Amino acid sequence: MQTERQRAMLRAMGLRVWAPLVTPDADPLPLPEAAAAAPPPRVVEPPPPIRQPAATTARTPSGAPASTPAAAPAPVRTAALRADVAGLDWPQLREAVAACRACGLCESRSQTVFGTGHPQAHWMVVGEAPGEQEDRQGEPFVGPSGLLLDRMLAALQLTRADDGPPAERVYIANTLKCRPPRNRNPAPDELAQCEPFLLRQIELVRPRLILAMGRFAVQALLRSDAPIGRLRGQVHRYHGVPLVVTYHPAYLLRTLADKAKAWDDLCLAAGVVRECS
Numbered sequence: 427m428q429t430e431r432q433r434a435m436l437r438a439m440g441l442r443v444w445a446p447l448v449t450p451d452a453d454p455l456p457l458p459e460a461a462a463a464a465p466p467p468r469v470v471e472p473p474p475p476i477r478q479p480a481a482t483t484a485r486t487p488s489g490a491p492a493s494t495p496a497a498a499p500a501p502v503r504t505a506a507l508r509a510d511v512a513g514l515d516w517p518q519l520r521e522a523v524a525a526c527r528a529c530g531l532c533e534s535r536s537q538t539v540f541g542t543g544h545p546q547a548h549w550m551v552v553g554e555a556p557g558e559q560e561d562r563q564g565e566p567f568v569g570p571s572g573l574l575l576d577r578m579l580a581a582l583q584l585t586r587a588d589d590g591p592p593a594e595r596v597y598i599a600n601t602l603k604c605r606p607p608r609n610r611n612p613a614p615d616e617l618a619q620c621e622p623f624l625l626r627q628i629e630l631v632r633p634r635l636i637l638a639m640g641r642f643a644v645q646a647l648l649r650s651d652a653p654i655g656r657l658r659g660q661v662h663r664y665h666g667v668p669l670v671v672t673y674h675p676a677y678l679l680r681t682l683a684d685k686a687k688a689w690d691d692l693c694l695a696a697g698v699v700r701e702c703s
């Protein structure tokens with residue numbers, strides 16, 4: 427049976443259909459308290475060190491390899507960039523991102539999309555790459571998918587507000603700070619080139635948990651080709667920080683049934699944060 431609190435949380439996520447998700451053979455979706463009381467989730471070993479990927483492959487807007495070679499790719503100098511950003515504070519890091527021309531995405535962006543939220547939040551959400559609206563507004567997760575993310579966070583009494591108690595706050599960033607042209611799939615060298623900025627953001631925030639949203643963010647952070655469905659339900663680590671995988675809100679807007687799985691993921695994440703508190 428669903429409790430009034432469950433119903434309120436599911437309503438906050440925009441999930442109006444609850445009954446079909448509960449069958450006599452299935453347990454009801456756990457509340458965060460239940461997740462906290464459950465046995466410790468399985469922790470997956472950290473990913474291997476950052477690898478230097480192969481040169482850029484040109485892609486069509488759908489992400490398929492293009493038939494013509496890409497324009498000369500920027501050389502991937504992840505280690506050098508990481509050294510450059512080590513020790514930067516928030517304003518310096520924001521300036522470095524805004525001025526970055528380390529990969530070809532700098533040519534087509536309107537502006538960089540740095541990140542938003544509380545600088546010491548206990549939760550950090552990491553998405554994929556800016557879309558058209560993010561590129562225009564300079565903030566990650568705006569528009570309908572951003573609204574759904576805010577609802578999901580609100581279901582756990584979390585917000586992206588940049589003040590207030592860190593335990594109730596989230597910092598949001600993307601793996602890429604510049605929009606790929608026509609929203610094409612991010613290329614591996616672009617993800618590798620941009621990763622030092624995300625790493626420095628994580629070092630500054632020091633979150634208790636990273637919630638990775640969307641296939642490209644998940645696969646880039648975990649160095650995995652596995653689909654999200656195979657990576658969900660376990661606690662990974664990214665540079666020592668517990669990481670939980672879930673679907674991107676844009677996908678959830680198209681796939682109502684998987685909102686229930688996303689709620690499971692949020693419950694798992696909430697349990698991890700509580701264990702760390």
Ligand code: SF4
Binds near residue numbers: 523526527
């Ligand atoms: S995507 Fe990242 S690495 Fe590439 S230009 Fe933008 S900020 Fe620099």
